[in-house]
Amino acid sequence: MHDVYNFVSGPLVWVAFIVFIAGSLYRVISLIMLVNKKEKFIFDYMSFKYSLRSIIRWSIPFATVNWRKHPVLTVVTFAFHICLIVAPLFILAHSVLIDESWNISWWSFSDTIGDIMTVIVIAGSIFFLIRRVVLPEVKFVTSASDYVILAIVAAPFITGFIAYHQWFAYPNMMIFHIISGEIMLMAIPFTRLRHMLLSPFTRAYMGSEFGGVRHSKDW
Amino acid sequence: MKKRTIFIAILLFFSVFVFMAAYSQEDIKFVDNSAFAKPERAPSLFAHDEHNENAELEECSECHHVYDEDGKKIEDESSEDQMCSDCHAEKASGSKLALMKAFHTNCKGCHVKEKKGPVMCGECHVNNPAAGK
Ligand code: HEM
Numbered sequence: 238m239h240d241v242y243n244f245v246s247g248p249l250v251w252v253a254f255i256v257f258i259a260g261s262l263y264r265v266i267s268l269i270m271l272v273n274k275k276e277k278f279i280f281d282y283m284s285f286k287y288s289l290r291s292i293i294r295w296s297i298p299f300a301t302v303n304w305r306k307h308p309v310l311t312v313v314t315f316a317f318h319i320c321l322i323v324a325p326l327f328i329l330a331h332s333v334l335i336d337e338s339w340n341i342s343w344w345s346f347s348d349t350i351g352d353i354m355t356v357i358v359i360a361g362s363i364f365f366l367i368r369r370v371v372l373p374e375v376k377f378v379t380s381a382s383d384y385v386i387l388a389i390v391a392a393p394f395i396t397g398f399i400a401y402h403q404w405f406a407y408p409n410m411m412i413f414h415i416i417s418g419e420i421m422l423m424a425i426p427f428t429r430l431r432h433m434l435l436s437p438f439t440r441a442y443m444g445s446e447f448g449g450v451r452h453s454k455d456w
Numbered sequence: 457m458k459k460r461t462i463f464i465a466i467l468l469f470f471s472v473f474v475f476m477a478a479y480s481q482e483d484i485k486f487v488d489n490s491a492f493a494k495p496e497r498a499p500s501l502f503a504h505d506e507h508n509e510n511a512e513l514e515e516c517s518e519c520h521h522v523y524d525e526d527g528k529k530i531e532d533e534s535s536e537d538q539m540c541s542d543c544h545a546e547k548a549s550g551s552k553l554a555l556m557k558a559f560h561t562n563c564k565g566c567h568v569k570e571k572k573g574p575v576m577c578g579e580c581h582v583n584n585p586a587a588g589k
Pocket of ligand 1: 487488508513514515517519520538539
């Protein structure tokens with residue numbers, strides 16, 4: 238068990254972070270290069286003001302017509318995404334390990350807050366799963382890969398939740414948790430999870446086109 | 457009169473049990489976490505004497521150390537008459553580690569090095585030790 242733990246919490250962490258960061262850079266740079274080659278004119282009408290205006294608008298719950306039209310989806314989407322990103326960064330155990338590994342005294346919140354945020358992510362995943370199965374208009378655009386992505390995202394939260402509460406198979410659950418977290422990180426640049434990286438760019442593009450070209454709002 | 461004697465005898469009898477129960481607490485099973493203002497975790501498993509026998513630790517100063525002014529460990533002195541928290545506060549001060557990090561570095565550090573003993577959070581901070589190990 239020591240050898241397995243040392244491997245997944247040592248070298249594999251490095252591999253995961255390097256793949257995640259290098260892959261993300263590759264994605265963003267290749268997007269910009271592609272635009273540069275094919276549709277250079279886009280740069281002419283990209284506007285910092287309208288980009289920012291659109292990104293901020295869409296980052297506020299209920300600030301857009303689309304958000305207001307789907308109140309339940311809006312609440313779940315915001316709660317899910319905020320917890321998904323913030324929880325892993327400041328979970329107490331992660332902070333303890335960051336401090337032990339790199340001597341960085343990182344911020345953390347209490348185990349209770351971490352636990353609540355984890356439940357929100359798991360509940361959100363179940364909501365999105367049911368939505369895909371039940372709503373015909375969503376089911377229609379759903380492929381197998383959507384379920385795989387949902388599973389990749391939910392896995393570290395489910396295994397972390399079970400491990401934290403020490404309900405069963407503690408050491409194995411801990412190993413699964415670490416591996417599933419590493420898989421999720423590495424999957425971000427290479428699956429549709431890359432919308433985490435690219436959505437600000439698509440939003441900026443939409444905002445600039447609507448604001449600068451059509452002189453209207455994109456919300 | 458007789459009743460009172462019996463009553464006192466019974467009282468004495470039970471107080472011996474209470475005293476013994478309290479006394480056996482001296483046999484450390486967990487690392488005391490009362491120096492932490494608001495503990496987040498269950499206290500760590502640690503049967504002091506048994507542990508050190510299993511791990512073949514003979515030198516008390518392996519953990520209960522003493523440092524001189526220059527931050528050099530004094531080899532033939534030990535500090536088992538003090539709590540770790542007497543010197544290591546909840547927040548780090550100078551070159552002295554914060555209390556939690558002092559414990560983790562000391563305990564987990566050795567387990568990692570020896571490849572023996574617990575290294576994952578829940579192996580030490582066992583939520584329900586009766587159901588666990
Ligand atoms: C034979 C050598 C040792 C002796 C005589 C000894 C003695 C003691 C004593 C008397 C205490 C109680 C302190 C108090 O309550 O004021 C104590 C606590 C403690 N000792 Fe040792 N010790 C020895 C070796 C070790 C070793 C090798 C370790 C590290 C693995 C260790 C770790 C601890 C810890 C963490 C506590 C705090 C336990 C608690 O507060 O619940 N000791 N020790």
